[in-house]
Amino acid sequence: MTTAPANGEDLRTRLLRVAATMTIAQGWSKITMARLADEAGVSRQSVYNVFGNKPALAQALVMAELTVFLGKVVDAFERGGDDPVAAIHDAALAVLRLGRENPLLREVIAGSHGANSELLPLLTTDGAQLLDTAKQVVTDGVLSFQLPLNREQLDVGVDVIVRTVLSHVIQPSGSPEETADGIAWIAGAALRAAQ
Known part of the structure; x- marks a missing residue:
């Protein structure tokens, strides 16, 4: 399922919103960069370009x-x-x-x-x-x-x-x-x- 971006939402904000939604629904342990990319409707490389790795995503989310x-x-x-x-x-x-x-x-x-x-x-x-x-x-x-x-x-x-x-x-x-x-x-x- 692709999550549509909110009006004016940049990629980083969108990915954080989707990561938060996924964490609430499935738990942090189920989140991978690939699954986040799929859910957000972007390439996995786009997620890595924004955050670098999952620990950096965790820090950004917090x-x-x-x-x-x-x-x-x-x-x-x-x-x-x-x-x-x-x-x-x-x-x-x-x-x-x-x-x-x-x-x-x-x-x-x-x-x-x-x-x-x-x-x-x-x-x-x-x-x-x-x-x-x-x-x-x-x-x-x-x-x-x-x-x-x-x-x-x-x-x-x-x-x-x-x-x-x-x-x-x-x-x-x-x-x-x-x-x-x-x-x-x-x-x-x-x-x-x-x-």
């Missing part, structure tokens, strides 16, 4: 999905008004809720149990690019507020927030609301201590 999550973070900070703790709370809540609803993320996590997966490590043990990108977006959001933190304190705080949210996206221990409330409480306590 980073593309990350942009969806980080869009929620940016929106929360833009709506945050003059309350940085509320913005942090709302950003965490939006990401945690999306994590529960996101079918690709759910497949990555569920598909990794008892199987060799190239995707889950990109969220955890090999997630440096993901973490760096997420921390930069959160840092940019926090810097929009006049906070009594030096850069070292800000970097530590953002690192803790991002890693905590990611941990709860992958393995929730409570509802998104409970977790976001806890993150906001910690952020508020840290800001009060810094004053």
